[in-house]
Amino acid sequence: MSLQVLAVETYEGQSVLLFCEFEIFELDQPTVKWSRSDLSPPIVHQRQEEGDQLMDQNQLYIGRTSMKADALETGDLSLKLTNLQTSDTGTYSCTVRNVRGELRVRDEELLMEKEKMVEVLSGEECVLLPCKMMGLLPKDVKVEWVDAGNRKVHVYQNGSDKPEEQNQLYRNRTKLKRDLWKTGDFSLSLRHPTYRDNNVYTCSVHSWLRNIQMMKQSFLSKWLNYCISGAGENISNRI
Structure with missing residues (x-):
């Protein structure tokens, strides 16, 4: 099995789900371990057939980690980490072990970022998240x-685009740049913003072919004159 390495970008105080799946039901006496090799002790969370085994858990994670109750039955070994801290930045390894040995199934890199505050001027045509x-x-x-x-x-x-999946509140008001899969720029243009658009917006990027996952958030509070034209170019930038 090839090791999957993903990156998740998130913010302090938020929660995050670190994904890991494995057909564990075929194993005898399985143990699932989430760990960080840069910590001592390295254990972030551990699950056995009897339940969670957290005696060796690093104190940084006490009370902040959980796995689904039926994780060993379903093979969904994902780890939920709450109340994120700056110190949570690092690479998390999901390892499955039984009487025959152990296999590191997946690595996820967790990156903590400062929350992006987007300010715009009232009455402007659009905002770029x-x-x-x-x-x-x-x-x-x-x-x-x-x-x-x-x-x-x-x-x-x-x-x-998939407009049929879009909420009616945002219909005909949003736009992404062209060839975004080439540029990696998934910034969203939101047209005709009003006070109702003051919100926290999350951008999620997934690719099954490359095993990529990324999440970023922007907090929209006021208005910024920064838009995308039909050709995918910035038509105004007065920051």
Whole structure:
């Protein structure tokens, strides 16, 4: 099995789900361990058939980690980490062990960022919510913008927009740049903003071909004159 290495970008105080799946039901006496090799002790969370085994858990994570109750039955070994701190930045390894040995299934890199505050001037035509990722991406990339109420602001997948999945509040008001899978720029243009658009917006990027996952958030408070033209170029930038 090839090791999957993903990056998740998030912010202090938020929660994050670190993904890991494995057909663990075929193993005898399995143990799942989430760890960080740069810590001592390295254990972030550990699960056995009897339940969570947290005696050796690093004190930085006490009371902040959890796995699904049926994780060992379903193979969904994802770890939920709450109340994120700056010190949570690092690479998390998901390892499965049984009587025959152990296998590191997946690594996820967690990056803590400062929350992006986007300010705009009242009455302006549009605002740009930033979201960028380095490197050339496969064409199967899926980009999903949602607001704090989990309403879909914009969905893009397999080279085209998906307006049928968009919440009516944002219909005909959003736009992404062209060839975003080449540039890695998933910034969203939101036209005709009003006070109702004051919100926290989350940009999620997924690709199954390259095992990529990324999440970024922007907080929209006022108005900024910064838009995207039909050709995918910035037509105004007075920051």
